[in-house]
Amino acid sequence: MSEITNKSKRQRAIMKIGTHSGTFHADEALAVYMLRLLPKFSDATIIRSRDSDILEACDIIVDVQGQYDSIKHFDHHQRGFAETFSDKFKTKLSSAGLIYKHFGKEIISQILNLGIENPSIDILYAKIYAELIEAIDGNDNGQSQYPDEVVPAYSIKSITLPGMIAALNPAWNQPSDDTNLYQQFLKASQLIGGVFVDLVQYYGNSWLPARQLVKVALERRSEYDSKGRIVVFDDFVNWKDHVFSLEKELNISGVVLYVLYSDGKGWRVQAVPVTESSFQSRKPLPEAWRGFRDQELSNLTGIEGGVFVHATGFIGGNRTREGALQMAQKALDL
Template structure:
């Protein structure tokens, strides 16, 4: 072996490099995510700012002032770094976002035993960035959540980034570097546990609900020729999915549904709910008729002319009937009024 050739590591495990000292949520999560990939599974970690040490690592995150995927260098602190996730997201990436952008689809595909090109993988990849990763990127990069500098009414220090920060030794606490490294591993496990929990929910509950809503939206003209009524045969969260799917399918305004019919969570009765004008709005596209509002039970059955009436909310956004046919009859009659 020539003197110029670096000695080979005896430990053939891959090594992830990141900075030492105070650790943060972004590199703690980045390390966890890398350990969920085939290449870096169970990799060791070296925490240092020494270029000579970092040069021995197989991949480096959050240190080194270079972003170059081909060289497996993923820092975001350097002057001129402006990388964002894309797909409509504009928050500057931290090391968590960088690693997720490049390796997230593989992690998701492996988790659910899906092909990398399966559309569900991209759907979950974008959802997890929006609901979980982007906030970590924003906090680490100092991106204000309030672009107009509105003063919040209270401080929130229960977020994941804050909880990782609290794992660092106090300023007046003397801890050896090996002890800090152990705390970093604890932080990485914490971020990973929350990431996997969120991914498990979105893949196991959120995505199946989306499939149900997509099928019901497609079949709505079989329920009523107008296409204004959607029928679910089982309860599932539908609001967020409906608006996204309408946009994806480019459903014209005149064909968008007014009412959703579904069994309540007990499975005993049925609900008719007016679709809001937006996911967070209290205003409905077409509220249930004013004359029905605030009326209950037998009086509601009398007013509507439909047996099995339970209630209609005073605002007209939701009502109930004892049977599916009754709820569907209420929806059809409401379209006419």
């Protein structure tokens, strides 16, 4: 091995990531893991301490020291701290959110092997914050998801990521020396970091390609209805999340009423809900069709190949693509 390579490895090895000692939490466990995904910090030593001089000797410090400068110090505990991910969010950042805000695009680029200038990076950067990092921020800062008067029916503490991380701290009757805490912190960081990487890979390798398919289908919707109210997918794709976000992007919110897709055996006509999580449809399938099946349904609709229409009208089926399309087109006028 060359002298230059040896020197390079020695330089990487002396990088230090500082965080506080004692009880650890999900935010700094994730912040440290994310930093170590970057080439600059991949071989970094993790320093856990409350000694200011020891921490200041580190190259980057998270969740301690009461400072945030976006360069070396990434703490959120100081008086007056109110940093958020962007003006679209109200949740204050924790150390995880701070590291993600400043290094997230580079981290995503590393995980997915995408160029940092790839336009997909910006889409994923915002999505992953909203789907994972914001919850870590809110939990660590004590910002409730719900109004205080809402009382949960049961506890989910043990199955949330912060709860799982907290449970890795030594119990009151277990060794809590620095060595044991350090090893447990590494375990916690690996656990939450693995979840983060899996999530990034899902959104990069599955969610993002689905988004592109939905966008193309939305752009073709006028082929099936002059007002663009029907979208057709020749193969099933997870479309709900994308339809709502892309409608906003394309300035067509509320336009799409029915989505058609194959279920592998026949075709489905699904009414688009009012919101992604709503059980109320923008325009349910006609009341007169609801609850009927097979030939009886075909007789009612005048469309051959009828399979069913759900009693609430949110979905129906036909044996063929053409039959399903005719159902959607006819339902628009009823």
